[in-house]
Amino acid sequence: MKAPVNGAGSNLTGDNNGEGDEKKSVINPELWQTCAGPLVNLPAAGTHVVYFPQGHSEQVAASMKKDVDSQIPNYPNLQSKLLCILHSVTLHADPETDEVYAQMTLQPVSSFDKEALLRSDLSMKINKPQTQFFCKTLTASDTSTHGGFSVPRRAAEKIFPPLDFSMQPPAQELVARDLHDTVWTFRHIYRGQPKRHLLTTGWSLFVSGKRLFAGDSVLFIRDENQQLLLGIRRANRQPTNLSSSVLSSDSMHIGILAAAAHAAANNSPFTVFYNPRASPSEFVIPLAKYYKAVCSSQISLGMRFRMMFETEESGTRRYMGTITGISDLDSVRWKNSQWRNLQVFILDCVFSLVLAKMGGLK
Amino acid sequence: MKAPVNGAGSNLTGDNNGEGDEKKSVINPELWQTCAGPLVNLPAAGTHVVYFPQGHSEQVAASMKKDVDSQIPNYPNLQSKLLCILHSVTLHADPETDEVYAQMTLQPVSSFDKEALLRSDLSMKINKPQTQFFCKTLTASDTSTHGGFSVPRRAAEKIFPPLDFSMQPPAQELVARDLHDTVWTFRHIYRGQPKRHLLTTGWSLFVSGKRLFAGDSVLFIRDENQQLLLGIRRANRQPTNLSSSVLSSDSMHIGILAAAAHAAANNSPFTVFYNPRASPSEFVIPLAKYYKAVCSSQISLGMRFRMMFETEESGTRRYMGTITGISDLDSVRWKNSQWRNLQVFILDCVFSLVLAKMGGLK
DNA sequence: CTGTAGGCTCCCGGCCGACAA
DNA sequence: TTGTCGGCCGGGAGCCTACAG
Structure with missing residues (x-):
């Protein structure tokens, strides 16, 4: 397995060498971050982290809507937290639901030096580039088949390319790509009394294609190349209890613990998935953050x-x-x-x- | 955990006390069996079976389209096959895709007596009631929005209630329930030149609701109470690599092995899911079948x-x-x-x- | 400034028989 | 016997403005 140890600066990689997705499309890190929300902070690849098996287990329980059973055996040799090197972080999005998640490859290590702590601390202080974006929760009118999408004025002016106001009415074609690099085109028009920004033709295809409902959110960002990207954040619905037909939740929890125990015993790498919107638990914590919380x-x-x-x-x-x-x-x-x-x-x-x-x- | 030990006769239970489904609807065993196909034979609850961890692992690999990695640790104390009592078999269907699967609770046992072998043998010889049904692979015309569903003549005459041929044209309303007990109604009409059986009104709702495409199959059965039931069998499409965003495939395979090893060491019950259409491997085999294959x-x-x-x-x-x-x-x-x-x-x-x-x- | 409703248009969903495989 | 097509009709998808919160 490759173990690229990057500097602290490259805290987000869009490489897709993981399992699951077949497409080779590279996830845009800015779009991924915007969809994940402002509170999500992924640790940087190449830095030291602390991994909590218990927290990992909780995320699986949350995404399956099932509590941890008491059938799980004890792993007396598995500590409650593992000091690890974070070899890689790759960004993903579920092809069906667009749910964002990250795949991390961790390798337990027995100790760390001062420089590791410093690098972890540094990587946390790298300011994320403040991407220009807007996010709107969809109304009943936005999602009905009767009409289009009403764009908040500020949002349109900040994110969309400027309209040619000599036209009557002013209108243009917007082209935006989603996390899977799928292209969506919308007719953007400025009309009505009072005047407003609307997305008409193409909008309903997007709504039905992504299966959006009132209460879900849509977001547009403009990346560094002035390209328009768009993403979604679904309202908190009940977890779709994925995968309950494949593996019992007992086996899943055992699998987490056994995998971590095996990796810890052999100092071998292992892989975890982090779903920022499935559960609030961050179970992979930068070493510096952990250190400050516990010691200082x-x-x-x-x-x-x-x-x-x-x-x-x-x-x-x-x-x-x-x-x-x-x-x-x-x-x-x-x-x-x-x-x-x-x-x-x-x-x-x-x-x-x-x-x-x-x-x-x- | 309850451990109902039924006689050999009750080889299919529709009880739904498992995880996953929230609805209390009881899966109809005949419909489940018809959707699973004629080659699927579930062992009877209360009988002895042989469980193959390797085969179980293969099913998970197949449903995730991922080969078993070499990272998996050895479980030197886990045998390649476990003699178990099959405590319960419950039938399920994925609420999204209608994919049928079974949940089995197994408990390792150290030995079996002659009576156990006899019971296992007997349970295999129980003839399944030959349910009246028909199954048709959908054509392009069946799934297009342009028209309805063309019912094969023999099928309509065998399964559907007879039409009143004094009407011009003869027609009736069909009501059928699916695995989730959802009611679907269709207009069944006999018309055209030459005459044929067609499902018109209501059909397109079914096609879009189940997300059916040409190549998928639909089946109708008439149960013992003359009620009409219907189900689907999807064409072999690429596995939707479910759950790959929750748990790494390594953890899943480790989970299977560790759960089996733990159960074997403690003679405690454990739970597995069997997806008959996800992979061809039957990894829970009736004791009598195993015995014959190996010895005779x-x-x-x-x-x-x-x-x-x-x-x-x-x-x-x-x-x-x-x-x-x-x-x-x-x-x-x-x-x-x-x-x-x-x-x-x-x-x-x-x-x-x-x-x-x-x-x-x- | 923006959410919803009413009006209007026309496209396509959906029912029909013709025809051929 | 049954898959696909052309014809055709009507409901609803979708673009517009009016109005009010």
Whole structure:
């Protein structure tokens, strides 16, 4: 297996040498990132990371809508967290649903030096290029067969090529590519009273082709070459409990643990998939991030914290919260795992968010 | 976990207590069997079976279109075949694709007595009730939006309720339920010059709802209560490589082996899924069938054999063949597994079938 | 500024028999 | 016996403006 160790700068690779997709099309990293959302941060290839089998297991449970059973055997030699080199990160999108996910090849290592920590820290500080984009949640009118897509004025002016306003009405043909490099063309027209931007011809093909419904979101970005790209974010529907007809969830969880245990015992590489929108758990953490969380700032009851949330318009928003409890979720199986320490943040924060909403605050 | 040990007679249970499907609808066993095809024979719940981890692994590889990697660790304590009690067999159908599959709960046992062998043998000899049905491969005209479905004359007369021929033209409304108990209604009319049976109104909804294309098959059966049921069999398209975004194929294969090894070590139950149309490998074999194959008739080079094949019209057809080679596929990992002995039959037979076709024989 | 509804047009979904394989 | 085609009719997909939140 190839093990390209890149510098800290190349934190996103679009190479597609993984299993699954047959097409050779290279996923556009900017589009992938935009579809994944602003909160998703992939570790950089070639840097050190900490892998949490427990968190990995949780993601599979979430995507199958099934809790972890008690039938799973213990792997006494498998630690709750594995220090690894991240050999490669490749970006993917489900050909059916356009769901974005990443494939990571990890190799357990026994120790790290100061330089590794420094590189991990550096890679986190690389600013992602702020791609120009807009994202709109589809209305009933947008998805009905009766009409087209109403483009928010600011969005059209920021992202779309400028119209020739000498035409009556001003109109042009837009060409945009999706994650699979499929080309979609739309008639973009500026008309009506009051005037507005609309996508008409071609829009309904896109809606039916992607099986979009009101509540789903569509996003357009303009890449560095001024090319128009588009992607989707589906509303949180029930997981399609994929793959439940192939492998029992028990076998899946055992497979995760056994694969990690085998890799740890042999220091051999192994492969995981990370679905940023399937579950909130980031189970592959940059070494520097882990180090800071554990060493520098001790977590204690009553401590206050800030947390980012993704808003509907795909911006970010900060909320304050307080830690109300700290415990290991499964202290028998995972001694001193620190996994739930991180989780406590999220749960508590969602809870305070709910309280704030109930209280009518904003 | 419940472990209902039924008599040999109840070889198909429609109980749905498995994971995956949320709906409580009970799968009709006759319809499931018809969709699975005439060659599929599920072992009876409560009887003894032999489980082949290697064959199970092959099914997963087939449904993911990925060969087994060499990264898989050895499980020195896992035998190539496990004697098990089959606690339960539940029938399922994928809610998206209607693909049929079965969930089986197995429990390794260390030995069996004469009565167990007898029961296994008896359960195999239970004749399945020969359900009245017909199956037709859809033509371009059947699936085009331009028209309806042309029903073969014999099929209509055998399966559909008789028309009132005093009407001009004779017509009626057909109501049929699918595997998910969804109701489909069609206008059945007998018209044209020459006269023929057609399904018109309602047909296109069915085609688009099930996403059928020319080459796929549709089948109608009449159950014991004279109710009309219908199902589909999709043409062999490339596997939709389900679930490749959830778990790496390595982890899946490890999961299968580790789950089996764990169950064997503890004599604890485990769960497998069997997709009859995803791969030809039956990896859960009735004890009696295994016993006969291994003990009574020794297999040798040059031996001639007969084999059943499924024809397009879902009948069966016999072909003759000769065994040209016997070997273990992976004799290092699976010592004396006998798995490929069975496989040799199939490969050789397909090969001779190809030769026959190339030679213009029929 | 933008979501929804009403109006209008015309394309294609869908029912028919003709014809030939 | 049955697959495909040309004919044809009508409903709805799809483009437009009006209006209101």
